[in-house]
Amino acid sequence: MPHSPDLATLCEANGTRFVLALFVDLRGKPCAKLVPVEAVDELATDGVGFAGYAVGAIGQEPKDPDLVVVPDPASFTPVPFIKEGLALVHCDPHVEGRPWPFAPRNILKAILAQTTDAGFEPWVGAEVEYFLLKRRSDGSLVTADAEDTADQPCYDVRGLTRMYDHLAGVSTAINQLGWGNYANDHEDGNGQFEQNFTYADALTTADRVVTLRYLLSMMAADRGMVCTFMPKPFSDRTGSGLHLHLSLTSGGVPVFPGDDAEGADDPHGLGLSPTAYSFVAGLLEHAGALQATIAPTVNSYKRTGATTTASGASWAPRKPTYGGNDRTHYVRVPDDQRVELRGGDGSANPYLAIASALGAGLDGVKRSLDPGPVGATASHLPDLPRTLLHAVDLLDADPVMAGVLDAAVPENGPVAPGSVSTYFAGLKRDEFFAWHSTVTPWEVDTYLTAF
Known part of the structure; x- marks a missing residue:
């Protein structure tokens, strides 16, 4: 080399x-x-x-x-x-002198070593969604583009053009870096955008998500705007996802496409290989616990719990299902080259999100799991967790997903086995109860004169 x-x-x-x-x-x-x-x-x-x-x-x-x-x-x-x-x-x-096992980049690198040992090279694409806002003099937040008020603003060419300077500046930066920006669009919520770059190896993509968030935040601030990756900053608007497109190669050869020979067995009709179907099954099997790392905030569950928005759809999954080119599923299969995990959101740490997704998928491959019928929820799988607390409880009960967080803990070292997953779960429980102990306007509106 x-x-x-x-x-x-x-x-x-x-x-x-x-x-x-x-x-x-x-x-x-x-x-x-x-x-x-x-x-x-x-x-x-x-x-x-x-x-x-x-x-x-x-x-x-x-x-x-x-x-x-x-x-x-x-x-x-x-x-x-x-x-x-x-x-x-x-x-x-x-x-x-030793890699610190609580560091997210070290955790992902440890999972990548396990992936290599299993004979695979993982490739990841990421969709980074965000809102552009401004602060009023009273501190409240409003859409940066005052004219962006349509009920269905997605792909609106006028809203896209009004934000041309910002979007073109970010696109130019991405292309100068060689990432291959191929699309920039107005998303489903007022003030919401997405800018895409080509997929890469898992570590590179995780690094690029962190870098892009930094670039977006700084470049928006230069124009007097606030860029937020908060999953659901507005109750009546679509939330921001961090969708991950996942694939595997083995010795450089893609392993997700099925055998297209005439009469080849494809039990679910999506053109995938047995390895790919088992990878999907692993994502579904561990979906509840997986949400703790790919949707890791209290606010995340306002997104996955939404039933509708001003545009008419939430675009966030509520059940661990899979299907073809259908954006209502937890795992979408747009073609035979990759699968799209749609449960993650803008608050996800990209290193932990990618590590956890790979850990879940590879467990499915290791156990030769089957995802079941397309579009159906397996009888033993509940709906996605309703709150962060539910997700953390599921993480604690799932040794595979907890093991991902502990992947960088050495066998003999100053950090005890299980320390990272226990620490992470504790952080998230504290976060939930800090929110739960705060009196909200909803409570005042609901209870002030109710009794």
């Missing part, structure tokens, strides 16, 4: 003056230090240190040793359209 350039060479070639050494915590919060190019050799050799507890949800206490993040030069991304001379590089957190 050709030797990849080191950080110093990449900085020199791109006119970089500062590098953001970037990583995310378990909630997906992007964290970084700004490193001048004069110190980039030290960054590459020794990494850069953080007080882990101050980072947030990364499994540390104030007494713990530094979290040292080590850059991955393959992820080097110049972003001069944000600031001239600026670049970022995704990093892998370490503690005392």
